[in-house]
Amino acid sequence: DQQVKQNSPSLSVQEGRISILNCDYTNSMFDYFLWYKKYPAEGPTFLISISSIKDKNEDGRFTVFLNKSAKHLSLHIVPSQPGDSAVYFCAASRGSNYKLTFGKGTLLTVNP
Amino acid sequence: NAGVTQTPKFRVLKTGQSMTLLCAQDMNHEYMYWYRQDPGMGLRLIHYSVGEGTTAKGEVPDGYNVSRLKKQNFLLGLESAAPSQTSVYFCASSWTGYEQYFGPGTRLTVT
Numbered sequence: 001d002q003q004v005k006q007n008s009p010s011l012s013v014q015e016g017r018i019s020i021l022n023c024d025y026t027n028s029m030f031d032y033f034l035w036y037k038k039y040p041a042e043g044p045t046f047l048i049s050i051s052s053i054k055d056k057n058e059d060g061r062f063t064v065f066l067n068k069s070a071k072h073l074s075l076h077i078v079p080s081q082p083g084d085s086a087v088y089f090c091a092a093s094r095g096s097n098y099k100l101t102f103g104k105g106t107l108l109t110v111n112p
Numbered sequence: 113n114a115g116v117t118q119t120p121k122f123r124v125l126k127t128g129q130s131m132t133l134l135c136a137q138d139m140n141h142e143y144m145y146w147y148r149q150d151p152g153m154g155l156r157l158i159h160y161s162v163g164e165g166t167t168a169k170g171e172v173p174d175g176y177n178v179s180r181l182k183k184q185n186f187l188l189g190l191e192s193a194a195p196s197q198t199s200v201y202f203c204a205s206s207w208t209g210y211e212q213y214f215g216p217g218t219r220l221t222v223t
């Protein structure tokens with residue numbers, strides 16, 4: 001049972017445009033959500049997070065939106081840059097159980 | 113600070129052999145984790161630890177054992193390797209359990 005779903009395995013965007021990566025979850029007990037970015041042959045790195053008490057969090061070019069009623073979150077990257085090309089993982093956590101549940105990832109390619 | 117380091121970076125095992133993967137962190141984090149990443153499967157939690165001397169099972173613990181004798185180290189053992197354990201293994205550590213810092217990974221092939 002996949003509790004965190006990233007239904008788009010890949011996304012291709014032109015440099016300077018907006019990239020929108022989507023994530024859906026099924027467990028209504030999740031209350032903290034994160035995005036990680038992974039380059040080939042490296043470990044994932046934390047990008048941005050959002051608590052369930054908020055519906056938006058911004059950090060520079062990156063914004064995460066949370067729609068609790070739809071159990072959906074999205075990561076917006078504006079403007080997209082070629083260096084943003086990577087696999088993006090959505091992750092969710094429930095309460096203080098110290099664990100993350102990851103989605104399968106979306107490969108973002110930003111074309112110059 | 114080195115952050116999270118993993119040893120070795122690559123390893124090839126024959127079926128039935130055993131090995132230990134070492135993870136070390138220098139950030140004084142309480143929480144440590146072992147994940148495996150397989151194509152199309154994302155990151156799956158194998159085992160984790162919420163402090164020195166503690167371990168707990170994650171999503172896919174079968175065939176693996178772990179130990180956390182020192183706060184800074186988290187060892188992952190394969191007692192009898194199987195081809196299904198061919199994967200990339202990532203260790204992570206965290207202050208809170210949320211924002212986790214990952215190591216560079218160990219690529220393991222079992223033939």
